[in-house]
Amino acid sequence: MWFFSDEEKELAKVCRDFAKNELAPFAEKHDEEDSFNEAAFRKMGELGLLGITADPKYGGSGLGATAATIVMEEFGKACAGSTLSYLAHAMLCVNNIEANASEEQKAKYLPKLISGEHIGCMGMSEPEYGSDAIGMQTRAKLEGDHYVINGTKMWITNAQYSDIAYVYTRTGDEKKDLTTFIVEKGMEGYTTGNPIHKMGMRSSPTGELIFENAKIPVANRVGEEGDSTYHMMKNLEIERITISGISLGIAQACVDQCIKYANERKQFGKTIGNHQLIQKMLAEMATETEMMRHFLYSVAKDYDNGNKGATVAAQVKLALPKMATKIALDAIQLHGGYGYSREFPLERMMRDNKLNEIGAGTNEVMIMIIAKNLLKEAAK
Numbered sequence: 001m002w003f004f005s006d007e008e009k010e011l012a013k014v015c016r017d018f019a020k021n022e023l024a025p026f027a028e029k030h031d032e033e034d035s036f037n038e039a040a041f042r043k044m045g046e047l048g049l050l051g052i053t054a055d056p057k058y059g060g061s062g063l064g065a066t067a068a069t070i071v072m073e074e075f076g077k078a079c080a081g082s083t084l085s086y087l088a089h090a091m092l093c094v095n096n097i098e099a100n101a102s103e104e105q106k107a108k109y110l111p112k113l114i115s116g117e118h119i120g121c122m123g124m125s126e127p128e129y130g131s132d133a134i135g136m137q138t139r140a141k142l143e144g145d146h147y148v149i150n151g152t153k154m155w156i157t158n159a160q161y162s163d164i165a166y167v168y169t170r171t172g173d174e175k176k177d178l179t180t181f182i183v184e185k186g187m188e189g190y191t192t193g194n195p196i197h198k199m200g201m202r203s204s205p206t207g208e209l210i211f212e213n214a215k216i217p218v219a220n221r222v223g224e225e226g227d228s229t230y231h232m233m234k235n236l237e238i239e240r241i242t243i244s245g246i247s248l249g250i251a252q253a254c255v256d257q258c259i260k261y262a263n264e265r266k267q268f269g270k271t272i273g274n275h276q277l278i279q280k281m282l283a284e285m286a287t288e289t290e291m292m293r294h295f296l297y298s299v300a301k302d303y304d305n306g307n308k309g310a311t312v313a314a315q316v317k318l319a320l321p322k323m324a325t326k327i328a329l330d331a332i333q334l335h336g337g338y339g340y341s342r343e344f345p346l347e348r349m350m351r352d353n354k355l356n357e358i359g360a361g362t363n364e365v366m367i368m369i370i371a372k373n374l375l376k377e378a379a380k
Contacts, residue, residue: 001297008067014047015074027079030203031348034195036161037082037203044086045116052090053238054098058110064304065238066297069245076249077256080352081203083246084359088157088204089113091242092235093120093166097182100231101222109164109182118163123153123183123209124232130155131365133168134229138211140169140179145218147181149189149211155359159192159207167209168232171225178228182220189214200351236360237308240317241300243360247324248296250353251289254324254331254346258282261335261344281334285327292320311373318366321356328353 004012022040030037044050052068054060061067068091075083094113097106112118129136138151149169156165163185171179183190193208223231262273262282272278299316302308328350332339339346357363 001293003297003301004066004070007063008070011063011067012070012074015049015071018043018047019075019078023075023082024078027082027203028342028345028348030079030081032202034197034202036085036205037079038161040082041085041089041119042116045114048114049086050090050116051094051098051110051114053095054110054114055106058098058106059114060094060098060110065241065300066304068238068242069248069296069300072242072245073249073252076246077253078249079203080246080250080349081201083249084201084204084243084355085158087239087243087246088122089120091239092122092157093162093164095238096122096166096180096231096235097222099235100180100227101182105182105220105222113164119158119161120164120166121156121158121162121209123156123165123167125153125155127152127154131362133232134175134178136168136170136178138167138169140171140181140216142171142218146215147218147221149181149183149214149216151211152193153209153211155196155206156209157204157206159209160195160205162192165190165209166222168228176229177226178232179225180222180228180231181216182222183209183214183216184220187214187216190216199354200348201355202351233310237310237313238303239360240313240366241296241303243356244296244316244320247320247353247356248289248292250349251285251292251320251324251327254327254349255282255285255289257344257346258285258331258334261338278334281330285330288323288327292323296320311370314361314366314369314373317360318363318370321353322363324353325350325357 026037048061051060052063056062072083113120124133126136140147140149165183167181167183169179171177189212191210193210196206262278265272296316299312331346338344
């Protein structure tokens with residue numbers, strides 16, 4: 001993008017090279033095996049990427065949504081599953097602690113999360129409460145110098161590998177009575193469930209966080225009781241922007257693969273890139289991807305400039321994953337039988353991207369948010 005700083009341009013190059021060497025060669029293997037590229041994840045810490053938005057005094061890079069989105073795009077081109085695990089760690093755990101925790105908590109937890117020594121996750125969704133996250137029922141009750149937490153968190157990225165979990169709970173009967181805790185692996189009463197096997201994003205581990213009379217020290221509460229509804233909504237904006245970067249990366253990878261294939265594959269005595277129907281498909285896919293890029297990075301830049309807004313974050317989250325799924329399906333169609341086979345990465349990209357239409361708020365929830373805010377603004 002024309003407005004990228006020199007630092008952001010260098011970041012893109014570093015991430016592109018890393019993705020080429022550490023993610024792309026192993027993407028198919030980890031997809032087939034339902035396994036986690038933990039070695040590459042730890043190396044992200046060595047590059048300073050795991051604390052992309054965190055304060056440099058804790059080892060972070062001190063950058064913003066634009067930089068984080070650059071990482072998502074470059075990694076997303078190579079292995080969307082590994083990128084989703086990166087997002088869960090860097091944006092849902094580290095960024096939340098950076099934004100909301102006390103100085104003592106930041107000093108205790110951020111350095112090891114940022115270095116890659118520890119892996120983080122965030123617990124919001126529950127078996128009966130996904131889109132209605134505010135209705136969650138995992139409950140924390142104060143007993144002396146600790147809280148007792150009971151409940152289960154579901155669909156949690158990095159669950160089985162996490163050393164630190166940033167967990168939302170209920171501490172009162174009103175919907176707004178939500179309170180967050182930083183939970184450490186090994187704390188009494190806290191365990192993780194069996195892995196959840198998925199259609200896509202298979203290289204990103206997913207599981208449950210289980211609390212059975214779990215004892216969590218008062219010192220691990222983030223802020224005051226009832227503070228967390230605001231924290232949750234604030235972080236959802238940057239999550240929705242940055243997860244859209246994964247969709248952009250998938251779309252660009254599909255376009256790149258289609259251009260390569262169109263120049264190599266021959267039908268009726270000439271390469272298929274000479275056929276007008278193929279040219280139409282390529283032109284539309286490339287144009288749609290460029291539209292996505294300009295929309296996404298404009299929103300990310302506005303966010304970094306302080307122009308934050310739930311509506312535009314929801315709009316970018318609605319538009320990009322939907323369009324990336326379409327582009328992936330078009331790419332499969334262009335490749336014919338090869339596109340449907342596992343010989344090419346397109347079917348994996350399509351499966352992976354479908355998650356982006358569900359996670360961080362489904363398409364339907366994005367529509368509700370956008371419409372509600374537009375109508376509210378018009379009524380003023």
